[in-house]
Amino acid sequence: NAGVTQTPKFQVLKTGQSMTLQCAQDMNHNSMYWYRQDPGMGLRLIYYSASEGTTDKGEVPNGYNVSRLNKREFSLRLESAAPSQTSVYFCASGSWGTNTIYFGEGSWLTVV
Amino acid sequence: AQTVTQSQPEMSVQEAETVTLSCTYDTSESDYYLFWYKQPPSRQMILVIRQEAYKQQNATENRFSVNFQKAAKSFSLKISDSQLGDAAMYFCAYRSRENYGGSQGNLIFGKGTKLSVKP
Numbered sequence: 769n770a771g772v773t774q775t776p777k778f779q780v781l782k783t784g785q786s787m788t789l790q791c792a793q794d795m796n797h798n799s800m801y802w803y804r805q806d807p808g809m810g811l812r813l814i815y816y817s818a819s820e821g822t823t824d825k826g827e828v829p830n831g832y833n834v835s836r837l838n839k840r841e842f843s844l845r846l847e848s849a850a851p852s853q854t855s856v857y858f859c860a861s862g863s864w865g866t867n868t869i870y871f872g873e874g875s876w877l878t879v880v
Numbered sequence: 881a882q883t884v885t886q887s888q889p890e891m892s893v894q895e896a897e898t899v900t901l902s903c904t905y906d907t908s909e910s911d912y913y914l915f916w917y918k919q920p921p922s923r924q925m926i927l928v929i930r931q932e933a934y935k936q937q938n939a940t941e942n943r944f945s946v947n948f949q950k951a952a953k954s955f956s957l958k959i960s961d962s963q964l965g966d967a968a969m970y971f972c973a974y975r976s977r978e979n980y981g982g983s984q985g986n987l988i989f990g991k992g993t994k995l996s997v998k999p
Contacts, residue, residue: 867975873924
């Protein structure tokens, strides 16, 4: 079972460049999430999508955009990367039926 | 808004011994889920154990068990017979059971406890 797959796993960007993190889940979950993890901060929610066609801001949405392309895929875009966006990014998915949220393996992003 | 607090940034345990990680949370909701996730150096988030607030019985998963005190809003994790592979960051997390428009089932995390296991 693939579960939640996110790409790329590692990326180095220059300040001002743009990029998109891709995420796909094969568990037929309605909800999908993007988190970032910084040292000493735990995981913080950037954006989420409760269902196909809907997206909403989380705790730290500034500098990011998202697209829920279909039920399986949820992408995160950095339009103009900044060093403050250096972090580990996690995609996750879940449904009310499973009562659990499942995570991808993380994407390490460095902005120089 | 809900909050989760892990007051122990770091803990250490001797191999084969027992260790307890603390977690407290704040909520006005009556029905919710609580989780412990393990994050090894690979950074993968691994679900360790899950507790449903409406169940009074404490959840157990092999060597892992919780002490869920709903009135005190406390949710501690006990690891018995600690193994070297248990060394990791441990995150306590809260998830609302009710489908509020604001959160849509998002996990709210504590800042984590780094567990070291000494051979």
